[in-house]
Amino acid sequence: xxxxxxxxxxxxxxxxxxxxxxxxxxxxxxxxxxxxxxxxxxxxxxxxxxxxxxxxxxxxxxxxxxxxxxxxxxxxxxxxxxxxxxxxxxxxxxxxxxxxxxxxxxxxxxxxxxxxxxxxxxxxxxxxxxxxxxxxxxxxxxxxxxxxxxxxxxxxxxxxxxxxxxxxxxxxxxxxxxxxxxxxxxxxxxxxxxxxxxxxxxxxxxxxxxxxxxxxxxxxxxxxxxxxxxxxxxxxxxxxxxxxxxxxxxxxxxxxxxxxxxxxxxxxxxxxxxxxxxxxxxxxxxxxxxxxxxxxxxxxxxxxxxxxxxxxxxxxxxxxxxxxxxxxxxxxxxxxxxxxxxxxxxxxxxxxxxxxxxxxxxxxxxxxxxxxxxxxxxxxxxxxxxxxxxxxxxxxxxxxxxxxxxxxxxxxxxxxxxxxxxxxxxxxxxxxxxxxxxxxx
Amino acid sequence: xxxxxxxxxxxxxxxxxxxxxxxxxxxxxxxxxxxxxxxxxxxxxxxxxxxxxxxxxxxxxxxxxxxxxxxxxxxxxxxxxxxxxxxxxxxxxxxxxxxxxxxxxxxxxxxxxxxxxxxxxxxxxxxxxxxxxxxxxxxxxxxxxxxxxxxxxxxxxxxxxxxxxxxxxxxxxxxxxxxxxxxxxxxxxxxxxxxxxxxxxxxxxxxxxxxxxxxxxxxxxxxxxxxxxxxxxxxxxxxxxxxxxxxxxxxxxxxxxxxxxxxxxxxxxxxxxxxxxxxxxxxxxxxxxxxxxxxxxxxxxxxxxxxxxxxxxxxxxxxxxxxxxxxxxxxxxxxxxxxxxxxxxxxxxxxxxxxxxxxxxxxxxxxxxxxxxxxxxxxxxxxxxxxxxx
Numbered sequence: 001x002x003x004x005x006x007x008x009x010x011x012x013x014x015x016x017x018x019x020x021x022x023x024x025x026x027x028x029x030x031x032x033x034x035x036x037x038x039x040x041x042x043x044x045x046x047x048x049x050x051x052x053x054x055x056x057x058x059x060x061x062x063x064x065x066x067x068x069x070x071x072x073x074x075x076x077x078x079x080x081x082x083x084x085x086x087x088x089x090x091x092x093x094x095x096x097x098x099x100x101x102x103x104x105x106x107x108x109x110x111x112x113x114x115x116x117x118x119x120x121x122x123x124x125x126x127x128x129x130x131x132x133x134x135x136x137x138x139x140x141x142x143x144x145x146x147x148x149x150x151x152x153x154x155x156x157x158x159x160x161x162x163x164x165x166x167x168x169x170x171x172x173x174x175x176x177x178x179x180x181x182x183x184x185x186x187x188x189x190x191x192x193x194x195x196x197x198x199x200x201x202x203x204x205x206x207x208x209x210x211x212x213x214x215x216x217x218x219x220x221x222x223x224x225x226x227x228x229x230x231x232x233x234x235x236x237x238x239x240x241x242x243x244x245x246x247x248x249x250x251x252x253x254x255x256x257x258x259x260x261x262x263x264x265x266x267x268x269x270x271x272x273x274x275x276x277x278x279x280x281x282x283x284x285x286x287x288x289x290x291x292x293x294x295x296x297x298x299x300x301x302x303x304x305x306x307x308x309x310x311x312x313x314x315x316x317x318x319x320x321x322x323x324x325x326x327x328x329x330x331x332x333x334x335x336x337x338x339x340x341x342x343x344x345x346x347x348x349x350x351x352x353x354x355x356x357x358x359x360x361x362x363x364x365x366x367x368x369x370x371x372x373x374x375x376x377x378x379x380x381x382x383x384x385x386x387x388x389x390x391x392x393x394x395x396x397x398x399x400x401x402x403x404x405x406x407x408x409x410x411x412x413x414x415x416x417x418x419x420x421x422x423x424x425x426x427x428x429x430x431x432x433x434x435x436x437x438x439x440x441x
Numbered sequence: 442x443x444x445x446x447x448x449x450x451x452x453x454x455x456x457x458x459x460x461x462x463x464x465x466x467x468x469x470x471x472x473x474x475x476x477x478x479x480x481x482x483x484x485x486x487x488x489x490x491x492x493x494x495x496x497x498x499x500x501x502x503x504x505x506x507x508x509x510x511x512x513x514x515x516x517x518x519x520x521x522x523x524x525x526x527x528x529x530x531x532x533x534x535x536x537x538x539x540x541x542x543x544x545x546x547x548x549x550x551x552x553x554x555x556x557x558x559x560x561x562x563x564x565x566x567x568x569x570x571x572x573x574x575x576x577x578x579x580x581x582x583x584x585x586x587x588x589x590x591x592x593x594x595x596x597x598x599x600x601x602x603x604x605x606x607x608x609x610x611x612x613x614x615x616x617x618x619x620x621x622x623x624x625x626x627x628x629x630x631x632x633x634x635x636x637x638x639x640x641x642x643x644x645x646x647x648x649x650x651x652x653x654x655x656x657x658x659x660x661x662x663x664x665x666x667x668x669x670x671x672x673x674x675x676x677x678x679x680x681x682x683x684x685x686x687x688x689x690x691x692x693x694x695x696x697x698x699x700x701x702x703x704x705x706x707x708x709x710x711x712x713x714x715x716x717x718x719x720x721x722x723x724x725x726x727x728x729x730x731x732x733x734x735x736x737x738x739x740x741x742x743x744x745x746x747x748x749x750x751x752x753x754x755x756x757x758x759x760x761x762x763x764x765x766x767x768x769x770x771x772x773x774x775x776x777x778x779x780x781x782x783x784x785x786x787x788x789x790x791x792x793x794x795x796x797x798x799x800x801x802x803x804x805x806x807x808x809x810x811x812x813x814x815x816x817x818x819x820x821x822x823x824x825x826x827x828x829x830x831x
Contacts, residue, residue, distance in 0.1 A: 130549065134748050377549060
């Protein structure tokens with residue numbers, strides 16, 4: 001365990017893996033900032049359905065606009081960026097990631113490390129699980145003078161990946177995406193290199209799954225939502241398929257298993273959690289503008305998020321999917337098709353129900369995001385379905401991704417406290433019931 | 442004589458689309474024994490359904506007629522209105538006569554509604570119709586063809602007739618006729634907007650999206666005859682505007698009437714696009730499924746729901762404005778409509794570059810107060826009449 005001091009948060013405890021991850025990401029941003037000098041080229045793309053191995057197969061550097069937006073929010077910059085975009089005519093009703101990104105671009109495209117990000121050499125639109133992505137890159141197309149290529153990933157409307165879907169995606173990879181990457185990079189596609197990359201992806205994915213599933217222990221050694229967003233960082237962004245990612249996840253897994261063997265709970269912003277009072281499954285992305293404050297509302301109550309859907313937006317690995325070097329393009333297609341927001345609602349309900357049962361959760365909490373219809377539309381029904389199937393109570397709070405105007409700390413805290421009280425009362429009621437039954441027997 | 446008949450025809454059309462119990466659909470089912478399948482905006486290949494003996498029925502929300510009780514328990518306040526009124530219709534049993542629902546790929550809300558329908562109505566057909574955003578025949582075209590064949594098979598499994606290429610060619614011919622009648626009315630309105638008030642055209646289109654295609658053709662053909670011979674309608678000094686953004690959740694009829702009363706001739710719009718989504722006839726030669734696919738790839742309206750990867754984004758609205766000789770654009774989008782509202786800044790950029798005046802407001806399908814919009818549209822129309830060309 002190391003201690004890292006941050007400017008905004010005071011003394012914050014961080015695992016070695018977290019420090020390693022921070023260094024990896026900082027180095028990547030630094031490399032991006034230097035790209036105009038080094039001649040390296042960049043590709044803007046999205047987290048869900050990202051084709052990181054393929055991008056790096058051509059020695060191109062990925063830039064993820066959603067990650068920039070959330071980083072801007074954590075740095076307290078999103079408010080001014082969103083305001084700038086709204087002054088440009090973007091509606092108050094739409095995705096705040098988009099507005100934050102547009103505002104950041106107009107403010108000089110300065111990234112999380114304070115350095116300017118390079119303009120894209122290619123916009124690679126992976127249209128996976130989110131309609132807004134398509135509009136987002138149409139908007140960026142007007143901002144940058146670079147080519148754009150689009151991978152249309154069909155939605156799993158019937159709850160399965162069909163041959164037709166797989167064929168469509170693979171054919172697009174072959175006929176559009178790879179040629180566009182070749183054009184942007186000036187390099188030829190190397191399938192052997194891709195196989196090696198995918199083998200490394202699968203290794204990292206194995207270790208990530210071991211980490212996520214460690215939350216089945218009591219106490220859980222991790223927080224799979226707030227802590228989880230750090231764990232998924234490298235594999236969801238620029239590092240899948242790299243040796244760095246393999247090393248990182250090996251380290252993270254070792255740390256996690258060590259915590260299990262020592263019976264330790266997760267590390268929170270205020271240190272190690274010493275009591276696990278509530279085990280929750282969480283649906284929906286976190287709020288980024290007040291991330292630590294939000295996390296503390298859980299940690300102070302002893303609430304641990306043992307599983308979350310948000311940590312599956314960039315790939316659902318705990319249900320068995322692995323990138324496969326023997327089926328390189330097919331497995332990339334299946335990866336894209338299988339991302340969480342590309343699953344239909346019945347599949348999402350099934351997954352959350354499984355999580356509640358497998359992780360022995362006390363409840364399902366939904367953080368509904370105002371500006372994310374892909375996640376939010378249908379969540380109230382999902383909550384009722386999971387409640388009915390599992391018998392655990394659902395809780396519902398509302399916030400936004402990166403718009404601080406929609407984070408009401410007092411309101412959320414009140415709702416959470418009421419929710420935790422409900423779980424407690426329910427638990428006590430069940431104990432009384434069991435005692436009665438015991439006495440009767 | 443014709444004025445009275447027009448009034449009766451339009452009143453009948455309005456009553457038909459406001460009949461949320463779908464009595465006309467029930468009667469059709471009793472008469473034919475066929476399946477009836479609802480569909481959400483914007484477009485589904487109705488020709489295919491018709492060729493298999495299925496009645497396609499447009500479900501465009503509950504408008505301003507429906508009290509939302511259960512629907513609000515399914516959606517947060519920051520989600521548009523049409524899914525909550527649609528689920529209200531479903532839960533209230535008003536859509537029981539439908540054997541299924543199709544949810545075309547236009548946004549995440551309608552997409553997720555397809556899954557909610559599966560959970561809520563597990564015994565009914567509930568299908569998300571994924572349409573390609575790649576428009577190359579060997580990629581998006583091949584995928585779309587497979588989607589259509591899967592849909593056809595599913596309809597057959599539910600009791601519809603088996604796919605028959607000859608029947609499909611016949612259905613394509615009928616829908617070509619319906620679409621041409623609608624396009625013809627749009628041309629008349631563009632040239633002589635006083636002859637075809639938008640409120641009338643809207644009601645007729647809504648009715649035609651519910652009626653069997655043969656009856657829709659008869660209704661529109663009669664209306665066309667009547668307005669061609671009606672000399673009582675005379676031009677007024679109104680501003681010619683295009684209405685953009687109302688392609689999914691429809692505005693209340695009162696809002697359309699308000700805009701016309703505020704001094705605007707609406708000379709082009711995005712209402713009930715299912716009839717005009719395909720901009721030209723579908724071929725009745727060769728493989729009819731291929732013809733539907735080709736039409737989707739090559740003869741489709743530009744829309745915020747369709748990917749535009751080239752540099753032409755926004756220029757389509759400029760071209761429409763010019764083609765309609767419109768003097769301004771009214772952006773009229775439903776609140777929280779991602780496709781319309783994300784598209785708007787790009788469209789604005791293009792029309793501003795072309796020097797076209799515009800204004801924007803939002804609505805919900807159940808809005809009941811239009812005074813603010815009336816004032817805004819009236820001021821816009823006045824400004825066009827007073828200042829354009831100065």
